[in-house]
Amino acid sequence: MIFEPIQIEISQLRCERDDRLLFKNLSIKLESGQILRVAGPNGAGKTTLLRTLAGLFDIQEGEIRLNQQPLKEYLERILYIGHKPQVTKDLTVLDNLKFLTDVDETALKSALSAVGLKGYHDSLVKELSQGQGRRCALARLWCVDAPIWILDEPYTALDVDMVKTLDARITEHVANGGVCLFTTHQPPQQLDYQTLELGHVD
Amino acid sequence: MIFEPIQIEISQLRCERDDRLLFKNLSIKLESGQILRVAGPNGAGKTTLLRTLAGLFDIQEGEIRLNQQPLKEYLERILYIGHKPQVTKDLTVLDNLKFLTDVDETALKSALSAVGLKGYHDSLVKELSQGQGRRCALARLWCVDAPIWILDEPYTALDVDMVKTLDARITEHVANGGVCLFTTHQPPQQLDYQTLELGHVD
Amino acid sequence: MGWRWFHQWGSPRLFYERAGRWQLVCGWLALILLVAGSLWGLGFAPVDYQQGNSYRIIYLHVPVAFLAQAMYAAMAVCAVVLFVWKMKLADVAMQAIAVMGFAFTALALISGAVWGKPTWGTYWVWDARLTSMLILAFLYLGVIGLRAAIQDPDQAGKACGILVLVGVVNLPIIKYSVEWWNTLHQPASLKLTEKPAMPASMWVPLLVNILGYYIAAAYLVLGSMRAIVLERERRATWVKELVGRA
Amino acid sequence: MSIEKRMLARELKLIAARPGDIFKPMWFLILVISMVPLALAPDSDLLAEIGSAMIWVATLLALLLNTEHLFQSDFSDGVLEQWLFLDRPLAWLVGLKLVAHWLFHVLPLILITPIAGLMLSVPTEVLIALLITLFVATPALTCFSGLGAALTLGSSRSGILGVLVMMPLFVPVVILAAGVLIRATDGSDTLPLLALLGAFSVVAATLVPIAVSAAIRLNIGGSN
Amino acid sequence: MSIEKRMLARELKLIAARPGDIFKPMWFLILVISMVPLALAPDSDLLAEIGSAMIWVATLLALLLNTEHLFQSDFSDGVLEQWLFLDRPLAWLVGLKLVAHWLFHVLPLILITPIAGLMLSVPTEVLIALLITLFVATPALTCFSGLGAALTLGSSRSGILGVLVMMPLFVPVVILAAGVLIRATDGSDTLPLLALLGAFSVVAATLVPIAVSAAIRLNIGGSN
């Protein structure tokens, strides 16, 4: 599907945690079709920034607007996948997806085969390996149609093949008019992205 | 410090999980100064193999010997760092290290500055970012003198600088006569290692 | 011959085949004994002069109560075999016995409680024997619950083994202390009094039924074990061949 | 499927995956109840006298302990924060979760109390009153303990904060319930007290989910 | 520093980091005890009669519930598996942990019981007997509930399963303690029973850590 045009405007964002200034005067504009990689050393505030953008962390100073509207009104257009597993260990792979997405089972199954979990839909998540668990969480990228993706270290624990698959999916998503923000410490080769460097406040 | 010569001998190891054959007829020999990278796609059994070598997972078939002795006798010579955080969230960085290592505070502090957590020794681990938490767990590599290192995806969540630091430390360790086994999905550039590919059983 | 025979029982395939035959024998034998014993007890044994016809519950209650205790002991034996000889089949037996044992314990409790209504006028009193039976039921429940909570069968088996062993060491202490507790208070309530010696016409059918219930328990345990073995060995070639042939 | 249905379906699947979850509080109740005569005396008159009160306290405990971690695993798995992206108000989702919890976890607990009553030889009419009070009071208790659970989400091993906040709220419920039981023993009219209890439950069920959702939001904001 | 000292130091630091951990069981005890008169009639004769038994049961529960997660967070953080690499037998480390737990978490609980006793107007001499029985019996209780905690480590939401599994094993302890309390009320000799209780504790303290360490090993083997 093709998304309507989106505009994300971050202006003069500033954040402190534990008395450490993480960023200030942060202003960016993002539009449909763009990919933004948030980079920076450990503890620079990447996760904090992404969570702020997803509405999970309160804005301390500054403003975030989506299509000129305040963020709060747009939360259901956001797909956020963070550090945490985002899946319930005691449920099967399929049941996990069923709860968080509103598509039918065939779509879910095709999403699962896209992430290489084909024969696993009946396995409990706790019986999966680390990377397989991440794949299960990422499967939502194949079956939810939120235009704004916010992915915190999506490549963690993924093998080379899966990294490629994910890159392809992100490319497809922004080609459809979506936006993608992500962090990672290994610059992906296949993507065409802008970079925002954090961690250089004085 | 320089370690005594070590020899790890794995013979005819075989493992099944959940009725899936992970590996069989696995035989390797490792000696002081060698680095082994266990590679393979998600779910191949890398973690399972490393945990078996660390004595955390029971050998189903085959044998593992350290200097001709059964593994159980050598556990205190092993330093294992796995998927899990290996740190207690409610304790400070320093207190976490103090419990698992037996060195004095100055050594601990220098280990902490080696991993870039200099000003953080009094922070609670739960107040750290993902990568900083990993750094805290890895700090033990700088202050424990176990000859055998078993590291499961040590590069996860680390930034580029820290990856370099870690590589340097591993090189130093094997130069001193240690052995290092690790897994990762991103082949490290700075290391001189052998690779064991899992995930190709018939 | 002895050891070889023992080890052959340890092989799942041989067990599955042999147990099938044994199960059949046990099933029919139990059926005959139970029908005979129960009819005898219900219709032909003389009426108890004190309790009237309500005493006929004894032909179910007592065998089942015996079994409830015996099966816990059997489970403990299995736990020892599991830890000493690492015999997987012992774990299978433990799993089967836990469920059957709980069923029989519940049956003993319920039949006793129902019997209590006409004899004591109440379903439940905190009598020593009743109390320790209740605790036995909880012990069984613990084993069943623990197994259900752990995914991996091997791991669950070992955890249950530890629990059963700790439980069986405690069981005599529990029984003793409950008895002591009961006498300590000298409750006004009734107790299972020492019965006068039964005439043979009463105890012979009881004996028949006791035998019948024991064999029925063997039948049930073997049946359950066969199913569990099949489930656990579902990837083994012998199971595939067996099913493929069928 | 609507979110409401998916939520219910998920709850059912969780129960199917861990059937123990339903039985554990019941089992706990019966165990605690059978400890009472062991610690006291097997004297059925004394037991009958204190029986209904014991059952009330034990049920309260079982409920509290079962609700204490209501949101914990979803929180630490990061599933709870996904609720914020669903197009329903958080308070509504929380309300649903509480209703599902009451249905699948509290109701079975209530239904087992007659057996506990039998064990302590509680007279039948008191037992019936007990059942009714539990029906009427548990919605309030569930809501409040859910609030306790939400408040303590952030602290890794939940401290006392949530629990301290909840304690005064349980007192009126327990007192009212005790009043009903005493009147039932006397044979006098229990309706006014039950109505009060019911009103308490209704108010709790409408207002507490809002507080719970605020508490959840708060804790999500502090986590990474 | 030796491992023993480090273990103790860590325990102290954990307490300093989460002081709530110490107060939670105490609070629980007081809550349960204050619910009893509320749920019952405020008739002080009856209360005094059942008081010491109630306190025993409530303390037992508080201890059980507090010990239930003894190893949980260390297990899921992966710290527990590091114990296997220390050059001490696991059973010894487990024993240490249990001792530390008793000292820092069970002892405060015991010391609060006199207040609970005052609330239920338990006579002083019975209160003293109560304190002594708790001192003598809690080591056994701690060990067994530690075993419950260890056995259920592997199952992700085990809830109170460990408690449920272990509770029947506490019957002898509860009964013996009740015996001591009754004799203390009568004024007769309590020493033989206390000796029995003590023996039970000693045996438990020497043997149970081995079972606990086996259970821990088992569960580490199954995790990733």
Add this chain to the structure above:
Amino acid sequence: MLEFQFASLAAFFEMAPHGVYVWPVYGLGLLVIGGLTWVNARQHRQAIRMVQRNLEREETHES
């Protein structure tokens, strides 16, 4: 010794005055043993069906 103790079959089923206690207990006993037999059989059937399904899946995989 083997003498039927009741005047009629009706009296046997009434078992005055304790039929209401005795018969349900025996009924429950029958139910438990029968039920367990049924549960075992079902578990056995299910295990076989699972193996069959796996076999079929393997065959389709190979071809």
